Amino acid sequence: xxxxxxxxxxxxxxxxxxxxxxxxxxxxxxxxxxxxxxxxxxxxxxxxxxxxxxxxxxxxxxxxxxxxxxxxxxxxxxxxxxxxxxxxxxxxxxxxxxxxxxxxxxxxxxxxxxxxxxxxxxxxxxxxxxxxxxxxxxxxxxxxxxxxxxxxxxxxxxxxxxxxxxxxxxxxxxxxxxxxxxxxxxxxxxxxxxxxxxxxxxxxxxxxxxxxxxxxxxxxxxxxxxxxxxxxxxxxxxxxxxxxxxxxxxxxxxxxxxxxxxxxxxxxxxxxxxxxxxxxxxxxxxxxxxxxxxxxxxxxxxxxxxxxxxxxxxxxxxxxxxxxxxxxxxxxxxxxxxxxxxxxxxxxxxxxxxxxxxxxxxxxxxxxxxxxxxxxxxxxxxxxxxxxxxxxxxxxxxxxxxxxxxxxxxxxxxxxxxxxxxxxxxxxxxxxxxxxxxxxxxxxxxxxxxxxxxxxxxxxxxxxxxxxxxxxxxxxxxxxxxxxxxxxxxxxxxxxxx
Amino acid sequence: xxxxxxxxxxxxxxxxxxxxxxxxxxxxxxxxxxxxxxxxxxxxxxxxxxxxxxxxxxxxxxxxxxxxxxxxxxxxxxxxxxxxxxxxxxxxxxxxxxxxxxxxxxxxxxxxxxxxxxxxxxxxxxxxxxxxx
Numbered sequence: 001x002x003x004x005x006x007x008x009x010x011x012x013x014x015x016x017x018x019x020x021x022x023x024x025x026x027x028x029x030x031x032x033x034x035x036x037x038x039x040x041x042x043x044x045x046x047x048x049x050x051x052x053x054x055x056x057x058x059x060x061x062x063x064x065x066x067x068x069x070x071x072x073x074x075x076x077x078x079x080x081x082x083x084x085x086x087x088x089x090x091x092x093x094x095x096x097x098x099x100x101x102x103x104x105x106x107x108x109x110x111x112x113x114x115x116x117x118x119x120x121x122x123x124x125x126x127x128x129x130x131x132x133x134x135x136x137x138x139x140x141x142x143x144x145x146x147x148x149x150x151x152x153x154x155x156x157x158x159x160x161x162x163x164x165x166x167x168x169x170x171x172x173x174x175x176x177x178x179x180x181x182x183x184x185x186x187x188x189x190x191x192x193x194x195x196x197x198x199x200x201x202x203x204x205x206x207x208x209x210x211x212x213x214x215x216x217x218x219x220x221x222x223x224x225x226x227x228x229x230x231x232x233x234x235x236x237x238x239x240x241x242x243x244x245x246x247x248x249x250x251x252x253x254x255x256x257x258x259x260x261x262x263x264x265x266x267x268x269x270x271x272x273x274x275x276x277x278x279x280x281x282x283x284x285x286x287x288x289x290x291x292x293x294x295x296x297x298x299x300x301x302x303x304x305x306x307x308x309x310x311x312x313x314x315x316x317x318x319x320x321x322x323x324x325x326x327x328x329x330x331x332x333x334x335x336x337x338x339x340x341x342x343x344x345x346x347x348x349x350x351x352x353x354x355x356x357x358x359x360x361x362x363x364x365x366x367x368x369x370x371x372x373x374x375x376x377x378x379x380x381x382x383x384x385x386x387x388x389x390x391x392x393x394x395x396x397x398x399x400x401x402x403x404x405x406x407x408x409x410x411x412x413x414x415x416x417x418x419x420x421x422x423x424x425x426x427x428x429x430x431x432x433x434x435x436x437x438x439x440x441x442x443x444x445x446x447x448x449x450x451x452x453x454x455x456x457x458x459x460x461x462x463x464x465x466x467x468x469x470x471x472x473x474x475x476x477x478x479x480x481x482x483x484x485x486x487x488x489x490x491x492x493x494x495x496x497x498x
Numbered sequence: 499x500x501x502x503x504x505x506x507x508x509x510x511x512x513x514x515x516x517x518x519x520x521x522x523x524x525x526x527x528x529x530x531x532x533x534x535x536x537x538x539x540x541x542x543x544x545x546x547x548x549x550x551x552x553x554x555x556x557x558x559x560x561x562x563x564x565x566x567x568x569x570x571x572x573x574x575x576x577x578x579x580x581x582x583x584x585x586x587x588x589x590x591x592x593x594x595x596x597x598x599x600x601x602x603x604x605x606x607x608x609x610x611x612x613x614x615x616x617x618x619x620x621x622x623x624x625x626x627x628x629x630x631x
Contacts, residue, residue: 134588134591137592138591138595141595141598141599145598145599145602148602148606149602152602152605152606152609156613157613157626159606159609159610159613160610160613160614160622162606163532163536163603163606163607163610166599166602166603166606167526167535167536167539167603170539170542170543170599171523171526171539171542174542174543174546177546177592178546178549181546181549181550181553181585184553184585185553190588
């Protein structure tokens with residue numbers, strides 16, 4: 001049984017996605033339990049895979065028994081087992097909160113919604129476990145297509161912004177496919193580990209260079225790296241919050257994982273860092289991403305829009321951390337994948353609760369929220385402190401690794417950008433907290449108010465508990481950072497990197 | 499001059515795919531109509547499919563089915579006599595992906611049309627600006 005865990009992570013949600021869309025026609029109430037069950041099975045399987053990796057090192061799973069490099073293999077090492085657990089944990093925590101908002105926003109469409117939800121998680125987990133570069137493209141498109149549909153289910157401008165996202169995302173995926181085609185042209189292989197062995201002889205080939213450029217441009221579009229980020233803010237802020245609190249924490253982070261996989265394990269650090277010698281311009285691009293993301297966030301007037309620009313800045317952190325090219329920077333980058341997923345989940349869940357109760361997320365309507373929704377705002381404050389980087393919350397530790405990596409590499413512009421972005425985050429979040437704490441409470445005309453007299457009007461329990469768990473997770477991740485780094489992340493970095 | 503011309507002509511399949519990709523990119527960037535943009539996106543994807551299909555081809559090679567069949571005497575198989583089937587198989591998957599993308603995109607375009615009663619991007623932007631006022 002346990003040797004099939006790598007396949008179960010994908011197959012259980014994949015099959016249940018079809019089951020959900022079928023039961024959606026018969027009995028809508030069954031959709032939610034099936035989705036929760038399949039994602040929980042997937043979570044346990046991914047934790048099982050992590051345990052196996054911690055015990056025995058890399059796990060290889062041959063689909064259909066075909067040996068690599070001819071067959072598709074699932075190859076799970078310390079890097080992707082960690083990301084896999086993050087994906088399934090975020091998916092399970094988030095699905096519990098979607099129960100009530102989905103009934104309210106998509107009544108009658110529960111079947112399609114949960115089928116897309118589960119299929120999206122399948123796609124992302126597939127991207128992470130696969131060891132085949134073309135298989136990765138197909139799963140990338142599964143995750144993206146379901147993501148477009150989930151965003152397009154929203155109201156008003158959601159369909160338009162989802163269409164823009166679709167066009168940008170397809171260009172990105174096509175560029176990645178083209179890059180893989182170039183690699184296939186010169187190596188004749190699609191297996192990532194096999195390609196890494198074949199490449200050293202042809203480092204100076206122009207085809208490999210262009211393959212690298214195309215793969216990177218494609219991934220930069222998909223992860224919303226600064227000049228190519230234009231699709232993200234609108235797509236994420238017009239989507240329904242039950243969909244966006246799944247998509248926002250995961251999509252960009254999984255694309256960062258793919259970038260790390262491609263630069264370190266497909267093209268090898270020898271090619272990406274030493275032969276190409278483009279670390280400096282890449283770090284400066286990420287500096288630009290961090291600074292511009294923070295500045296754009298500063299000019300927003302609603303909570304969700306502000307959070308989306310913070311994601312753009314955070315993508316800059318992780319890209320910069322990787323291209324510092326030293327052990328501390330890459331550790332920071334991988335740790336930030338985990339931490340940023342947790343932080344973004346916490347903040348978007350809080351924003352979702354506020355939106356569910358208030359029907360608005362503009363700063364003006366958030367006056368007196370600490371009295372009205374104390375638990376939600378406490379969790380929001382925890383997420384805010386973590387993004388700012390206050391110990392013992394987890395955001396501090398990944399930022400610490402990134403800053404020390406920047407100092408070790410002599411990239412003081414990057415260090416300066418990280419500190420600048422932390423300061424901007426202080427301004428951003430304390431503005432929200434100040435409005436919520438000090439301004440007197442005013443009733444919003446459309447609010448979900450049962451009784452005009454009661455000020456206390458907290459979100460329903462099944463939306464609140466996962467949010468509080470996410471907030472506690474931020475603390476736990478911060479406290480156990482040392483364990484995560486020594487037990488998992490240090491083995492995820494190729495040994496050649498100092 | 500003659501050499502450049504021969505390299506261009508001998509690699510005509512690559513020029514074809516580059517041309518298709520550029521047509522697609524042009525349509526996506528310049529056209530204001532959403533459906534035209536979506537079709538441009540599809541042409542862009544088709545260019546890449548053409549690229550993959552063309553790299554599997556070998557001169558003078560045949561389809562990759564081994565001719566001796568079952569029960570007959572076995573003989574040596576020369577890989578050079580058969581075209582490479584793998585890129586073609588990969589493109590079957592990519593075609594499915596591009597059809598699915600086109601379907602989702604057109605469905606979203608219908609939803610946009612219901613919302614704004616138009617598919618012209620500048621008219622939609624004007625309506626959004628008017629709503630904000």
